[in-house]
Amino acid sequence: MQTGLLNTYQKSVSNRSYIAWVMSGALLTFYVLIYFTDFFTPIAAQLHLGGKWGMYGTLYTIFIVGFGIVFLRRHGQTPYQRLRTLSIMFFQVVFAFALPHVMEMFDTPGYNFAYFWPLNYSAFYPSTIASQPLPFILYSMIGAFILVPVLTFFYGKRWYCSWVCGCGGLAETAGDSFRHLSSKTTKAWRFERYSIHIVLLFAVVTTVIVVTSFIFESRTGDEFSVVYPIFSKIAGPVKGFYGFLVGAILSGVLGVGLYPLMGSRVWCRFFCPLAAFMGLIQKFGRFRITVKDEMCISCGNCSTYCEMGIDVRQYAQNNQDFKRAACVGCGICAHVCPRGVLKLENKWDFASWGDAAGVEHVDV
Ligand code: SF4
Ligand code: SF4
Incomplete structure (x- = not known):
């Protein structure tokens, strides 16, 4: 079962050598540029990739498929490793990449059926709901509040984190050479317990504030008119701060940028609110x-x-x-x-x- 495995991690790029530091620096720079600037927009336009996020989605999918093949060569000796890697590749190529593109070709907003709240933190924002057809909104609700808890209770969070999720998919494939770099210290475990649950709480509070603000907005003139201005004032900044801190910095810049130094599951382990939610259920499942x-x-x-x-x-x-x-x-x-x-x-x-x-x- 271990054929080719143990020497995989003896390469210098996998051992925090200077190459790993350079790679981490390059990844951090790439993520800062793509999230906060238009540096890649002209390049994406030249390549006809539909904007910088179209380019990012294409690269992401190529990495999962390419490194998925590498992973299969390294670890594909068992049915479990073969199946879950093929599953990750399938969900990325079909659900995260191809389907949204096909939908956009038919003038329907692209929708990723494998991406659930609170990982998809804007799923229940009124602006998102207003832009989606009713069946998709119902799917988001059933997915987040029934499908995720029930499947996690019966099969653990692995059904999602190691078989479906794109973040987990990149970690398992492109991040495979760095998996042993995860900290095993008690300090890291203590930090993880606080950080991941704080982000989950932040996701819930942000969604509640944004939705409540919308409800109050439509009911001004009655008893809500006193509290509405407060919610109306904080909803925008809270939503913006969540998107900046969690959606960009923690999941992208640090989540992937630190692969070569801290292992491939920095985001999943320390910050993902959906992982936190499923972890609570897994304990009883x-x-x-x-x-x-x-x-x-x-x-x-x-x-x-x-x-x-x-x-x-x-x-x-x-x-x-x-x-x-x-x-x-x-x-x-x-x-x-x-x-x-x-x-x-x-x-x-x-x-x-x-x-x-x-x-x-x-x-x-
Ligand atoms: S330490 Fe872990 S890998 Fe080694 S024999 Fe024990 S269970 Fe197996
Ligand atoms: S996350 Fe760790 S404990 Fe769980 S299956 Fe993977 S290697 Fe084993």
């Missing part, structure tokens, strides 16, 4: 990683290559199955284990239910 008793030889491969900084070895040494809110179910810990100690499973916690039947295994 069926997904867990199980450990075969007395098999671990403490080599540490699992902890080293966990992109979410989870100390998997500690659980393995203690013969302890585990659920962690942060785990994105990439399966690499099981993939690199020389003793086949770890397994990703969806099963009820019958230890507490007093029944051991009905276990469903997912081999990795």
